Amino acid sequence: MGETSPEPDAEPDAWTVRGTTAAEYPEVARVVGEALLIPAEALVGHERCDPLVEHERTLVALDGDRVVGAAASYAFSLSVPGGPRPVAGVSGVGVWPTHRRRGVLTALMRRQLADIRARGENLAVLWASEGGIYGRHGYGPASREARITVPRAHAALRPDAPRDPSLTVDLLTPEQARPALAEVHRRTLGERNGGFARADKWWPHLLRDDAHARGGAGHLLAAVASGPDGPRGYALYRVRNAWEQNMPRGQVLVTEVASTSPAARVALYEHLFSRDLTVEAVFHDMPLDDPLPDLLADREQAAVTPFDALWARLVDLPGALSERSYAAPVDAVLAVTDRAAPWNAGTWRLEAGAAGARCSPAAGPADLSLDVSHLGAAYFGRRSLSGLAAAGLLTEHTPGAARSLDTALYEPLEPYCGVDF
Structure with a gap:
C-alpha cells in the first residue's frame, strides 16, 4: 500500500524520522488509515493486521511530537532469479492529509532505504496504491x-x-x-x-x-x-x-x-x-x-x-545485481542515477555468466545511462529495457546494449506474488 502524494514542496530534512514501538501503533494506524481511506479501527488490534506488524521495522515522521507520517516493511524471503533472498516488503505508508506535498514521504523513504540497506536486504518490493508515486523513489513496476x-x-x-x-x-x-x-x-x-x-x-x-x-x-x-x-x-x-x-x-x-x-x-x-x-x-x-x-x-x-503488481527497488545496486542469476553472459557498463539512495548513483560494470555475477564501480564510458527505477522494473526479467530505450526514458550509448542486458535478465515465467501486503 502507498501514500498518495505528488512531488514535495519542502525539503525532507525539515522532518524528524524515527523508529516506533507497539505502544505507538494506534497513532500510526490512525495516520495510515486516514491516508489510505481505511478506518483506523479496521487496523488497530485487527486480527488481519496486528500480528503482521513488525514494529521494529516501522518508521514515523514527526511534526513536533505529533505523528504525521509512517512507513513500514516486512522481512521476506522472496523468490528472485537465482533463488530465495532476504527482501524488504514495504507497506503501511501514509502521510496525514494536511502534511502532504511537504516532503514527509521523501524523508520517510530515504530513511527507510538506509535502514533496509543496513539490514543487508538488497531489494525492496511493494504494491503501489497509485502508480505515479513510487517511481520518483526508485521503484519500478516489475510484475503484472x-x-x-x-x-x-x-x-x-x-x-x-x-x-x-x-x-x-x-x-x-x-x-x-x-x-x-x-x-x-x-x-x-x-x-x-x-x-x-x-x-x-x-x-x-x-x-x-x-x-x-x-x-x-x-x-x-x-x-x-x-x-x-x-x-x-x-x-x-x-x-x-x-x-x-x-x-x-x-x-x-x-x-x-x-x-x-x-x-x-x-x-x-x-x-x-x-x-x-x-x-x-x-x-x-x-x-x-x-x-x-x-x-x-x-x-x-x-x-x-x-494490472501492475509488485514494484521493485534496488536498495543496494551492486549487491542486488550480483546475487541474481542470468540467462546469458553479459558485460555492460551502466551509468545510474538514484536521487533517494546516493550510494547507488555512479557508473557500474556488470559482468555475469555461468559462474556467477559481479557488479563493481567502473570508470570510462557507459553502455547505458538509466535510472535505478528502470533496473527495478527489469529485475524479475519480464520488463524490457529495450522498450524503455525506445520510449526515450533511458539512453543507449552502445548499440544493442539494452537488448543484450534484456537477454541476460530474461526469465521465462511471469513473476507472481498474489498477496497484496
Whole structure:
C-alpha cells in the first residue's frame, strides 16, 4: 500500500524520522488509515493486521511530537532469479492529509532505504496504491498479474487437458485445509519469482473471512486436490449468490490457485466451473501467463485484464545485481542515477555468466545511462529495457546494449506474488 502524494514542496530534512514501538501503533494506524481511506479501527488490534506488524521495522515522521507520517516493511524471503533472498516488503505508508506535498514521504523513504540497506536486504518490493508515486523513489513496476473471467457456458476444457483419475477434490473450510494449503504453497513457491515464504502469521491474513473480506459473497472455501501421496493443489474461493428475473446469476470468485502438477490444476478448474447456479468464474490476482486460457476449449472466451503488481527497488545496486542469476553472459557498463539512495548513483560494470555475477564501480564510458527505477522494473526479467530505450526514458550509448542486458535478465515465467501486503 502507498501514500498518495505528488512531488514535495519542502525539503525532507525539515522532518524528524524515527523508529516506533507497539505502544505507538494506534497513532500510526490512525495516520495510515486516514491516508489510505481505511478506518483506523479496521487496523488497530485487527486480527488481519496486528500480528503482521513488525514494529521494529516501522518508521514515523514527526511534526513536533505529533505523528504525521509512517512507513513500514516486512522481512521476506522472496523468490528472485537465482533463488530465495532476504527482501524488504514495504507497506503501511501514509502521510496525514494536511502534511502532504511537504516532503514527509521523501524523508520517510530515504530513511527507510538506509535502514533496509543496513539490514543487508538488497531489494525492496511493494504494491503501489497509485502508480505515479513510487517511481520518483526508485521503484519500478516489475510484475503484472491479471483478473481472468470465464463464462460458465464457455468453460469447457480441452479434451487433451491433463487429467489424473487418481485425484480427488474435497471442499473444506480454510481451517480444515490449512495444513494442505501450507504444504502445497511451500512446494510450489520457487516455481515463479515474486512470491514470499509464508510464515504461520500470514495464513490468518490470507484466510480472513469476516464481512469486510466477503464483500457480499459467501464464506471462504478451500477446494483441495489430493492424490495417493497427499495434497497436490488447492483453490481458495467464495460464491456470490445472485438472481435476475428468477434466473440464477451467481459468481465463483477465486482468490488463489496453486498446484504441484498440471493435472491437479485441471481438476481444480473443473471443480470451480461445476458450481451450480453460477454463470461465471472470476479469478482474481492470477499470474499474467496463467495456463487457464490455454486449457480452455476456446481460449478467446477468457477475458484477461492485466494490472501492475509488485514494484521493485534496488536498495543496494551492486549487491542486488550480483546475487541474481542470468540467462546469458553479459558485460555492460551502466551509468545510474538514484536521487533517494546516493550510494547507488555512479557508473557500474556488470559482468555475469555461468559462474556467477559481479557488479563493481567502473570508470570510462557507459553502455547505458538509466535510472535505478528502470533496473527495478527489469529485475524479475519480464520488463524490457529495450522498450524503455525506445520510449526515450533511458539512453543507449552502445548499440544493442539494452537488448543484450534484456537477454541476460530474461526469465521465462511471469513473476507472481498474489498477496497484496
